[in-house]
Amino acid sequence: MLRLENVHASYDKSEALRGIDLSVTPGEVVCLIGRNGVGKTSTMRAIVQDQITVTQGRVSFEDSDLVGLRPYQIVRRGVGYVPEDRRVFQSLSVLENLRVPSAKAAGRRQWSLDDVFALFPQLYEYRRRTAGVMSGGEQQMLSIARSLLTNPRLLLLDEPHEGLAPKVAEEVVGAIIELKAEGVAMLVSEQALHTIRRCADRVYVVDRGQTVWDGTVEEFYAHPEITEKYLMVQ
Amino acid sequence: MMARLARAEMPRLRQMLFVAGAVAALEAVNRLTGVSGSLLVAEIIIMMVFASSLNLLMSFGHMVSFGHAAYFGLGSYGFALAITRFDVPAEAALVFGPLLAGIGGLVFGALCVRLTEIYFAMLTLACAQITYTVLFQWYDFTGGDTGLTGFMTPRFGLSEANFASAAMVLALVCLYVLWRVVHSPLGLAIRSVGQDRYRAEALGLSPRRVQLVAFVISAFFAGVAGTLFAVFHGNAFPDYAGLGFTLDALIMVVLGGLNSFLGGVWGALVYTLLKNFVPLMTAHWELILGLILLAIVLVMPHGLAGGVKRLAGMLGWGALR
Numbered sequence: 001m002l003r004l005e006n007v008h009a010s011y012d013k014s015e016a017l018r019g020i021d022l023s024v025t026p027g028e029v030v031c032l033i034g035r036n037g038v039g040k041t042s043t044m045r046a047i048v049q050d051q052i053t054v055t056q057g058r059v060s061f062e063d064s065d066l067v068g069l070r071p072y073q074i075v076r077r078g079v080g081y082v083p084e085d086r087r088v089f090q091s092l093s094v095l096e097n098l099r100v101p102s103a104k105a106a107g108r109r110q111w112s113l114d115d116v117f118a119l120f121p122q123l124y125e126y127r128r129r130t131a132g133v134m135s136g137g138e139q140q141m142l143s144i145a146r147s148l149l150t151n152p153r154l155l156l157l158d159e160p161h162e163g164l165a166p167k168v169a170e171e172v173v174g175a176i177i178e179l180k181a182e183g184v185a186m187l188v189s190e191q192a193l194h195t196i197r198r199c200a201d202r203v204y205v206v207d208r209g210q211t212v213w214d215g216t217v218e219e220f221y222a223h224p225e226i227t228e229k230y231l232m233v234q
Numbered sequence: 235m236m237a238r239l240a241r242a243e244m245p246r247l248r249q250m251l252f253v254a255g256a257v258a259a260l261e262a263v264n265r266l267t268g269v270s271g272s273l274l275v276a277e278i279i280i281m282m283v284f285a286s287s288l289n290l291l292m293s294f295g296h297m298v299s300f301g302h303a304a305y306f307g308l309g310s311y312g313f314a315l316a317i318t319r320f321d322v323p324a325e326a327a328l329v330f331g332p333l334l335a336g337i338g339g340l341v342f343g344a345l346c347v348r349l350t351e352i353y354f355a356m357l358t359l360a361c362a363q364i365t366y367t368v369l370f371q372w373y374d375f376t377g378g379d380t381g382l383t384g385f386m387t388p389r390f391g392l393s394e395a396n397f398a399s400a401a402m403v404l405a406l407v408c409l410y411v412l413w414r415v416v417h418s419p420l421g422l423a424i425r426s427v428g429q430d431r432y433r434a435e436a437l438g439l440s441p442r443r444v445q446l447v448a449f450v451i452s453a454f455f456a457g458v459a460g461t462l463f464a465v466f467h468g469n470a471f472p473d474y475a476g477l478g479f480t481l482d483a484l485i486m487v488v489l490g491g492l493n494s495f496l497g498g499v500w501g502a503l504v505y506t507l508l509k510n511f512v513p514l515m516t517a518h519w520e521l522i523l524g525l526i527l528l529a530i531v532l533v534m535p536h537g538l539a540g541g542v543k544r545l546a547g548m549l550g551w552g553a554l555r
Contacts, residue, residue, distance in 0.1 A: 050432060075438040083436065089429045091493070092422070099419065100426040101437035150438045 001026050001185060002047065002079075002154055007057035009046040016042035016052065018209040024154060024185050029176065029199050031217075032189040034206035035231060040189035041084055043206065044158045047187075048074050048081045061154065080152030084159045084189075088139050088146075090132030094123055097131050097142055101149040116145040119178060137168030144175060148184075155179065157188045161195050169195060192231060193220060205230050257402065264398045272394035278506045279401045280462045283408045284479075285486035285498030287455035293492050294416055295448045296428035297347075298355045301362025302483050304342070305335040305453035307475020309460025311369060314382040314470035319375065324386050328461060335457020336450055338365065343449030347442045350431070362480060369472040381471035388468030401462055408455055409499070415451060416495060424448045456483075482509075489530060491537020500538035504530075 002024040009017040017039050024030045032040050045052040047059055050071045059066045066074050075081065089097050098113060117124035120141045126134060131142060140160060147155060157176070161169040176186065177199045188196055193203060203220045205213040207230045213223075220226060264275040284306055291297045312334025316327035342361035346354055369376045376382070389397040415421050423444045426434040431441040464470045473479070482505070490501025508526060513519040534541035 048436065050436065070440070071432075071435045072438050072440045075436060081436045083433070087430055087433045089426050089433065091429065092425060096422055096425075099422055100434065100439070146437060 003060050005058045009052050009054045028201045029186045031200040031203045038206045039209040078153040080147035080155040082143050082147045082157045088131040095127045111148045154185045269394045272398045276398040279405045281502035282499045284459035285502040287452045288483045289487050289498035291452045295424045299358040300355045301358035303479035304362035304365040305456035306460035308335040308338045309457030310464035310470040310474045313461045313464045318385045331461025332457035336454040339450040339453020343446050347445040366475045383469040491539035494539035497539045
């Protein structure tokens with residue numbers, strides 16, 4: 001459903017991506033791993049055309065070209081995006097945060113507030129709380145829940161575990177597993193695979209703006225030299 | 235679950251009591267202090283609508299306009315020109331003020347929302363200067379610097395006190411509509427784009443479209459205020475679209491308190507009072523006014539609305555949001 005072919009992209013003059021090839025098929029969880037600064041976030045941004053310019057290559061979702069569209073148009077086509085910094089609207093309440101996208105639903109599975117509260121019960125409990133005072137984990141849940149209300153068929157999660165306590169990170173994995181069971185395809189970026197090995201189907205390794213390896217989770221673990229070469233701190 | 239969630243957005247009893255109390259107080263001043271009191275009350279009320287229209291942009295859309303008087307002026311001229319140039323009966327001409335302001339907001343807004351932050355602010359200033367210059371120099375049509383006068387009996391011949399009461403009713407309607415806008419899905423869109431346009435866009439909102447709608451609504455209500463002002467004085471001058479009125483509105487909103495719905499209301503009340511009374515006490519009134527404003531902003535960083543809220547919290551009322 002999502003396909004990137006030889007994608008090059010840059011911020012103003014500085015090139016961030018130099019040849020990304022990847023694909024995600026319906027219902028699949030694909031993990032994008034790589035060290036800090038190799039282009040994982042830029043890849044996510046290149047998909048939704050957010051603050052980065054694709055200079056070469058093709059980005060397509062369900063056979064339509066995404067390059068040149070505005071981010072909101074891409075979101076309305078069914079691509080949900082939870083950015084790395086999981087910015088919630090700080091001064092709005094949890095409920096208000098969740099209502100921002102609900103006016104713009106377009107997808108197949110219609111997510112309701114009740115659905116996301118069932119997935120993240122704490123959010124219902126904290127619904128009147130100002131989003132900015134919640135913990136990082138709670139904000140991450142809110143950020144994911146909010147994206148679900150755009151009714152995505154593909155969800156992009158940029159380092160969803162970053163800065164979260166292990167127990168909270170485990171809850172996020174739980175949510176990813178539940179979403180996968182719902183049939184939502186996901187592209188998840190991480191610095192290491194182990195956090196989401198339980199739910200990932202395939203893996204792409206990114207280095208210096210390029211996809212350098214891809215395979216299944218089993219193949220990834222069968223090749224420890226990949227980890228050594230591309231993921232260990234040198 | 236949803237029925238319970240929806241109820242939270244209705245005005246609460248305490249808020250309604252507060253509004254009723256405020257209206258009663260203004261009406262008492264209006265009826266008990268003679269002609270000069272009524273004129274002052276009318277001016278305060280008109281400024282409340284004007285400042286609240288800018289407050290929608292600034293507090294909720296985080297869009298700072300340096301040219302909001304353009305729409306106030308277009309409101310005055312839309313009304314005055316309809317009567318003088320198109321022979322529309324004065325009562326019917328009332329709709330042309332806000333209408334022209336709204337159209338002005340649509341045209342200039344479409345241009346301004348292409349930019350953000352200081353560049354947005356500078357464009358609003360440029361648009362306002364264009365408006366002012368056209369009103370100032372197009373003698374054949376707008377009357378140029380002499381403006382449009384003598385086209386109606388000021389206040390439709392109403393007594394000062396009755397006009398102030400009528401303006402109060404209209405202002406209540408305007409504020410209620412603005413309040414509903416802020417608390418509607420559109421208001422949420424305006425606030426979310428204001429806080430973080432990239433995030434809002436990643437949730438499927440078109441930031442420019444949302445901002446343009448906010449801009450037009452804001453311009454429309456500035457136009458209502460401008461129309462009321464033209465009725466109040468029975469005239470229209472280019473100054474109504476000038477920098478002076480823009481600055482007044484900005485000061486009212488900041489003084490009243492950003493991020494608060496009542497910021498424009500409090501700011502208009504206090505600033506108009508200060509502007510009317512300080513000059514009676516001293517010839518150096520601008521200096522004194524400046525010092526008073528400085529003191530208020532320093533003592534109450536969240537403006538008058540924030541200060542009132544804090545005071546209400548200390549007294550255990552917690553209703554004056």
